Amino acid sequence: MTLIVKPLDNIGVEIQGFDITRPLGEALQQQLRDLWYEHGVLVFRNQAMSPERQIAFSRIFGELELHPLKATLSDDYPELFELENGGDKDKANTAYYHGETVVGRLDWHLDLHYTGKPNHGAVLTAVEVAGEGGLTGFGDLAKAYDALDDDTKALLDTLEVVYTFNMQRRHMRYVDLDGYEPGPYSPKKPSDVRFPDFPESVYPAAMTHPITGIKVLGIVEQFLDRVATPYKAGISSDESIELLERLVAHTRDPKFHYFHQWQPGDMVLWDNWRAMHCATGTPPGVRRRINRTTIKGEVPLGRVLLDE
Numbered sequence: 001m002t003l004i005v006k007p008l009d010n011i012g013v014e015i016q017g018f019d020i021t022r023p024l025g026e027a028l029q030q031q032l033r034d035l036w037y038e039h040g041v042l043v044f045r046n047q048a049m050s051p052e053r054q055i056a057f058s059r060i061f062g063e064l065e066l067h068p069l070k071a072t073l074s075d076d077y078p079e080l081f082e083l084e085n086g087g088d089k090d091k092a093n094t095a096y097y098h099g100e101t102v103v104g105r106l107d108w109h110l111d112l113h114y115t116g117k118p119n120h121g122a123v124l125t126a127v128e129v130a131g132e133g134g135l136t137g138f139g140d141l142a143k144a145y146d147a148l149d150d151d152t153k154a155l156l157d158t159l160e161v162v163y164t165f166n167m168q169r170r171h172m173r174y175v176d177l178d179g180y181e182p183g184p185y186s187p188k189k190p191s192d193v194r195f196p197d198f199p200e201s202v203y204p205a206a207m208t209h210p211i212t213g214i215k216v217l218g219i220v221e222q223f224l225d226r227v228a229t230p231y232k233a234g235i236s237s238d239e240s241i242e243l244l245e246r247l248v249a250h251t252r253d254p255k256f257h258y259f260h261q262w263q264p265g266d267m268v269l270w271d272n273w274r275a276m277h278c279a280t281g282t283p284p285g286v287r288r289r290i291n292r293t294t295i296k297g298e299v300p301l302g303r304v305l306l307d308e
């Protein structure tokens with residue numbers, strides 16, 4: 001197979017000439033891993049997907065992880081789970097944004113950020129494509145880091161940031177709450193959706209990618225709570241809050257973003273140690289189904305903040 005690599009907007013590449021039904025030899029596997037590390041997001045179109053093929057493809061990039069929080073799709077494929085809009089889970093996932101009703105919108109995030117050990121990556125494949133909405137956004141935190149001025153980079157090297165798991169979006173400090181209203185069935189506490197409570201986790205404000213060694217901005221709006229002990233870095237609490245506001249605004253700059261509009265046969269892989277992602281959500285009643293596999297985070301990027 002000869003792969004053709006086409007840049008996407010701002011982060012990632014589309015890989016053409018790939019066929020998931022053909023044998024994936026060792027040289028091709030290494031090429032795919034290298035492309036993943038180099039570009040952060042890989043998009044494949046027109047693939048004849050099946051659960052077995054998705055699982056085999058995902059294993060090229062590392063051991064798979066069962067998401068600790070989500071029910072699996074079936075006993076046959078415990079590595080796979082289905083994200084569904086337009087079904088039973090809509091009630092809990094419905095909220096209002098400036099008067100508009102939206103199902104399954106997710107702010108910019110890293111998966112499992114709140115555990116101290118984000119998974120290394122994930123693969124999503126289209127099962128049923130939404131007629132309207134349902135985009136997945138990716139944002140390059142390596143590019144966002146590079147674009148900072150030298151003084152900010154130097155300051156970030158001295159700082160750690162704390163992430164706090166909150167079930168309620170309105171309790172998150174750095175997401176955009178303007179015009180937001182939770183839905184009547186939005187869960188109020190982790191146990192409402194059978195999640196455990198998570199202790200806080202802490203990360204370097206400028207992370208180093210464990211494999212590529214590139215610097216990655218460790219500031220992502222969802223669950224972001226505060227700078228840990230700002231006085232140690234010689235800044236006041238007020239300054240630390242203004243810094244996080246400025247950095248979150250920086251990560252929201254569209255020049256770092258690619259939004260994937262799903263088509264049947266699409267497969268998308270991303271590096272969760274470099275790319276934040278979000279979901280735009282769908283209007284009520286719109287069907288959307290995505291199969292997901294998760295590549296384990298064999299190295300912790302942060303740590304749990306207990307008894308420190």
Ligand SMILES: O=C(O)CCC(=O)C(=O)O
Nearest residue numbers: 083106111135136279292
């Ligand atoms: O539904 C999507 O587009 C993305 C959902 C998501 O955040 C994830 O699968 O980690």
Ligand SMILES: [Fe+2]
Nearest residue numbers: 109110111277
């Ligand atoms: Fe996610």
